[in-house]
Amino acid sequence: MRKLMVIVVAVLLPLGVVSCSKQSGTITAAKPSVLDKIKKERVIRAGVIPYPPFVTKDPNTNQYSGYFIELLDEIVKFMGEKDSPIKIEYEETTWAGMITGLKNERFDIVVSGIFRTIPRGMEVTWPRPCMYVGMSALVRADDARFKTPEDLRKPGLKVAVAAGEVGHDYQQRFLPEANPIVLQTADTAATALEVSSGSADVAIAESVALVQYAKKHPEVKVLFVDKPLFTFATSVMIRRGDQEWLDFLNIGIEFMQLAGATERLDRKYNPEGEHWISPALPWEGNRTGMSTQKNVSP
């Protein structure tokens, strides 16, 4: 037994010593901005999460495209001079790994359609939203039980959600009596598969994936698309504590919105206007279309 203890200590000691020797991930005031680093090294290290059509990865070529990839390309075009352009190095990450990747400075930015939520906001930050994305419910095409969000509050209703996703949060807060099927997946459309296969009555998730899934699968339909269960401001994500980098991205996005680039991207990636609404420019009135359900409260 004593021998075993010695072995365990011998293995753990070097690990522990090294862990203490590295400084923790917090940023001190003296630290130079990521922006300065990018100007010097001419490269942006971006974590990327496939989430069509915000970020689409072509599985045949492993190339990224999509709304935020193009938006960042546009911004970067204006950042570099002709003879020394700034390039973006993409590295794939996951919803579970993105915050860690930012904190240990592997990424300067995480590129995907990332919802600005309060729990995440305590760890990271975002520049201004590029769009507002709704949360909806997907049911079987012949299921007529759900007219309003209140109809979802049925004890024992089998609700498929993706762990940590906004639908999971909604189920826990508003449908506590449901019987949740919590999937450990990064792909929110997998919740729809549970309804297709008959394992769940309802899938609750952000509406973009659900709407696209339902288009390919006649056996299901999406509810509450025009009046979503909730709406999320959506943008790319960065470390907190770097005001200059945050300011820069805000300026970049604003510039692209004023230049009409985001309007072009909206037309390309959201042609039918069902996936999101984009923020109105100062001289535009309120956007019509979807609005959040106000009748659901905790």
Place this chain on the structure above:
Amino acid sequence: MNDYVWDWEVVRRYSPAFRNGTIVTLLLTVIIIVVGTLLGTVLGVLQASTRPALKPIRWLVTAYVELLRGLPVLVFLIWLHYVAPQSSAWLYNAIAAIHDLLRPHIGKLGNAIMNGISSRAFATAALALSLNLSAFVADIVRSGVTSVPRPLVDAAKSLGMGSWLRLRRVILPETFRASLPALVAMYITMFKFTTLAAFIGCSELLNTVFTAGNSSYRYLELYTMLAAVYLVVLLPSTWCARRLENTRWFRRSL
């Protein structure tokens, strides 16, 4: 599953993805087998040695083997990918070094494959699974070395062979012949374990198919094809392994 409408066209559309994913999976497997076997052999021989001077090293090796054999592979992989870079600089640097080492050598392969294996996730998966395999190989080699017949070793000694030569010419060949079935079984297991790399974002076969599902929303067709591809690779290898065990070269030692 009554009214699901199957659409097999999607499998044809993503056939390059299946091909690239399979190549990345096989590359990952080869790296794991080579690194894991080399490292495991060294550790196994150290563990089996009886020299008193090597006692502290034997302890460390035993601790290493027990630690890695005890941890579920997925837990170790996730820990190495998410926690290690956060808590320990040398592990982070080790992974970055593997990453940099791989990068120049993969430029010749196709762009899609290169993107798949130039990621840090690939390097982390290669490291994690190699270390995991090395622990099992160490155990197999240790028991193989100790089971080499004593008279054989004595005969080699009486011929004037030094310990290094004895190890190289007598003990290790005998060990590998005796442990071959166990090793091949381990290799096939490691091939299956490469699927775990999908969960940290390494574009191997499973991850590529996840991505295809994510962009086509035709999961059932893609998952069915995925199972078929794994079987197509696995069945011949298990068959070859069985053939190998039936060869005269292998039976000679038993």
